[in-house]
Amino acid sequence: MEEKGTEKGVAAMAACYQRFDPAAYLQYNYTPPRADFERKDSIMPWKLACLHRAFTEGDVNGELLVDIGSGPTLYQVLSGCEVFNKVLLTDFLEVNRQELRGWLQDEGSSSLDWTPYLQHVCKLEGRGASAWTEKAAKLRQVIMDVVPVDVHRPQPLALDDIPSAGADCLVSCFCLESASPDLAAFNRALGHIGRLLRPGGHLLLIGALGESYYFGGPGVKIPVVPLNEAQVCAGLKENGYILIRLEVYILPQDMRVGVDDVSGVFFAKARKE
Numbered sequence: 001m002e003e004k005g006t007e008k009g010v011a012a013m014a015a016c017y018q019r020f021d022p023a024a025y026l027q028y029n030y031t032p033p034r035a036d037f038e039r040k041d042s043i044m045p046w047k048l049a050c051l052h053r054a055f056t057e058g059d060v061n062g063e064l065l066v067d068i069g070s071g072p073t074l075y076q077v078l079s080g081c082e083v084f085n086k087v088l089l090t091d092f093l094e095v096n097r098q099e100l101r102g103w104l105q106d107e108g109s110s111s112l113d114w115t116p117y118l119q120h121v122c123k124l125e126g127r128g129a130s131a132w133t134e135k136a137a138k139l140r141q142v143i144m145d146v147v148p149v150d151v152h153r154p155q156p157l158a159l160d161d162i163p164s165a166g167a168d169c170l171v172s173c174f175c176l177e178s179a180s181p182d183l184a185a186f187n188r189a190l191g192h193i194g195r196l197l198r199p200g201g202h203l204l205l206i207g208a209l210g211e212s213y214y215f216g217g218p219g220v221k222i223p224v225v226p227l228n229e230a231q232v233c234a235g236l237k238e239n240g241y242i243l244i245r246l247e248v249y250i251l252p253q254d255m256r257v258g259v260d261d262v263s264g265v266f267f268a269k270a271r272k273e
């Protein structure tokens with residue numbers, strides 16, 4: 001019965017995503033106030049600082065970084081692209097993979113101008129904002145492909161997408177809790193992606209706390225598994241990860257803009273045993 005329920009729940013989530021609108025989603029979450037680089041308390045500078053520190057504090061290394069559930073966004077690999085010489089982007093939806101390919105092939109054809117993001121991360125790296133064009137070139141050089149992923153499959157990627165030894169690092173932002181029908185499915189998905197990671201490899205996980213829905217486009221209301229910190233920590237432990245650090249951002253009132261009911265954002269750095 002439980003398996004039947006899960007299959008039905010996973011199929012229902014997939015149906016919700018058929019109306020996902022990348023351009024609208026980017027507008028809702030990746031423009032001010034949630035992405036305001038002039039505001040110290042904006043969410044995006046906090047996320048980029050967490051990722052910059054995690055990628056550059058010396059314990060994360062290797063060849064291949066895989067981003068699980070990239071969506072239509074690139075911010076999650078702006079620091080990692082300086083550490084890994086191979087980066088694989090993945091998403092469940094062709095519309096998101098197309099959005100990413102659009103930027104990779106030609107700046108002009110993406111729905112969002114990523115320049116402020118590139119400039120901000122260059123500043124975090126002490127390079128000055130003007131190095132953003134070099135970072136854009138680096139990104140285009142190291143991103144090998146944009147491929148399909150389904151975190152509910154025991155093998156979320158096609159077998160030939162990554163080496164049998166596994167990736168050296170995974171990053172995943174706002175995907176698992178938004179793709180899963182319930183907490184059990186979230187925990188199983190955490191296990192499925194863990195199998196893509198080599199022992200000793202790192203997982204950098206960003207997600208929503210206390211979110212029960214979000215709009216993936218006008219009128220496209222998508223259910224989310226509402227998580228708290230304890231459930232995130234338990235899920236990581238249950239799936240063979242050692243938690244290195246958990247950081248939490250609580251949304252100020254003016255970041256609650258009606259596109260979801262998220263109350264906080266977590267950043268977890270963990271290592272696979």
Ligand SMILES: Nc1ncnc2c1ncn2[C@@H]1O[C@@H](CSCCNC[C@@H]2Cc3ccc([N+](=O)[O-])cc3CN2)[C@@H](O)[C@H]1O
Nearest residue numbers: 029034043069071092093149150151174175178179214260
């Ligand atoms: N089975 C699947 N396997 C893998 N990926 C899948 C699957 N199903 C859907 N997907 C994939 O997962 C999706 C990822 S986008 C999900 C958005 N998550 C919620 C949204 C995000 C957000 C962003 C920023 C802030 N903030 O405070 O700044 C808050 C929030 C909270 N609301 C989408 O790419 C879909 O394509």
